[in-house]
Amino acid sequence: MKVFRLHLLLIVAIMLAFTGTTVFGKDVKDLKAAFVYVGPIGDGGWTYSHDLGRKHLEKMGVTTSYVETVPETDSIRVIRNFARENYDIIFTTSFGYMDTTLKVASEFPKTVFMHCSGFKTAENVGTYFGRIYQAKFLTGIVAGYMTKSNVIGVIGSHPIPEIIRHINAFTLGVRSVNPDAKVKVIWVNAWFDPSKEGAAADSLMDDGADIVSITTDSAAALKAAEKRGKYAIGNDSDMKPYAPSAHLTSAVWNWGVYYEHIAKQVAEGTWKTNKDWWGIKSGVADISSFGDMVPADIRDKVNKKKEEIIAGKSFVFQGPFNKQDGSSAVKEGEKLTDEQIWGIDYFVEGVAGSLPKKNN
């Protein structure tokens, strides 16, 4: 199938080269792409990183528009309005938009919808996400080396598999270089709530954490760490400017690469519903530059690990590692499948924190 698609692309490319105009579909410059954001584009994190991707499309000549700070309960009108305005692609960038995206997509079968971080698809709805857990693993290695108290705090947003996966990858990174370290988790049950995030960072530091890592969208926790002379790890975008003396590194997104790929597919008419999960190799997920306090030998080790992951020699969720209660999760020589990584619903050993009880 992939080979076939490649052939098709080649043919299209050749035909384009000969005629100089588009033969199938339209030019990327005729595309209209819309973005629905859950936070403000100035959040410095999640939404900011998607908006950088949108600007990348603008530079390619795609017409774009966006609405920011759209509550999940109000999202259907915004998504529908974009569809009515004949946008070719609509990117909805929050887990909570999953059902509203599908609902609107069923009313506009000719529009392409791309929902970020969900799991439901339809003929005209694809989902996409990035393997930022690979970057989280690398930031975990930095934290494992840099901690002195052996307590690292993590601010959890929502206890959904995505976040559990990220906390696990981070913890596996920490413990791969520092088996004595513990990762404490506090849930704030919000994506973007700077005051709660800052307060959670404070209580983690009160509890002995000397490094705070986040899974939320704002840099509030980094500022709180800087105030107390502790270290912090950013999320979604390079958060160094917010707290230069606390910032060790950040796990960052580079959505432009992916959005360009999708825009070209839609323009060419080759787009088909998909569940894309691009990793550090493609550049969609990455780690930012290091803070000045991170010594050169640690940087080298982290970069080496990154090369190993890119080369496929190293794998984040590879055995042996245990579940939180000490029972074996994955045995020596085995690793989790993509489906298992996607739906992970337990913490790994080394995480101190609880998940909501299941009630089914």
Place this chain on the structure above:
Amino acid sequence: MIHISFEKRIYSSGFIRMSITICAIIFALLTGGVFLYAIGVNPFSAYFNVCSQIFGNKWGIEDLLLKMSPLMLTGISVALAAKMRLWNIGADGQIYMGACAATWVALTFGGSNNLTLLPMMFVAGITAGALWIFIPAFLKAHFNVNDIITTLLMNYIAINWVDYLLFGSWRDPNSLNFPITALFAPAATLPMIKNINLHIGFLIGIFIILLIYFLLSKSRFGIYVNIVGNNPNAAEYSGINKKKLIILIMMISGAIAGLAGVIELTGVHHRLQQNISLGYGYTGIIVTWLSRAHPLGVIFNAFFMALVFVGGEIMQMKAGLPVAMIYLFQGIILFSVLGSDVFAEYKLKIKRTA
């Protein structure tokens, strides 16, 4: 020397008030236009876009009326209490408790047939809204405890109670830990108005407002309410049971907000989740204030506030305005409309003195 002073109007007619409000809105649009111009957006084309988008399409109006529905109910809920000089700042909490009770019905009796499930949800939601305000109402009537504080604080209890259920036993196992309940059975869906993409909650809102209007203006009950509202002492001398009336009015006010919760739940979301009310209770206070607690004014001002919200979104889409600009805009509109009140009460006198 020019001497400027305010002089109290002896009589302020509805016509004067309405024209002052309209002038204030125009003033706000002009002021907002200056800001738009300052960030490089042509204000005239921005306003034109909003109007053509909303009034040039069937669906633009549908969106507007849908957004207006909860605002009418919270508006009349707050306005009714305001008639007795009571403040129901807790409409948001009553929306949540109403939605919560209705959700309980939907989750427990989901298998019931179409005829019984929806009415049961409405009864549960309305009752929950009324009961939720009973505590502040009782405290106000018997101990004169400040109703602004109590009704406001009850909101936080309600929202956290709903969170507790959403993060706990009501969470949909298929949501992968996201705090939402399962979708309700189709029987729990509010019917739509024929040929329009709008649920009948809109008509319910209009009906409730008219009902309250006639109750207040044409019934003995309305006379009592007006006496207590305008002159509490006179009410006491005339033998009206003030305490009973306070509790009753506040409970009706709470019941209407609870009703708004059920309508949002069954008409829009079809499941319980966070942010069921996007500040509708608080916007209801603004609606009441703009309409000076007149029931029919509530309809007009709910429409206006919905226009501000939906229009703000369109400005973002069309003109690429940041959301902060939209908030600023909404602030300017409210500030000038509420500020214009002074001209309804007072006349501006400019005198030349030697």
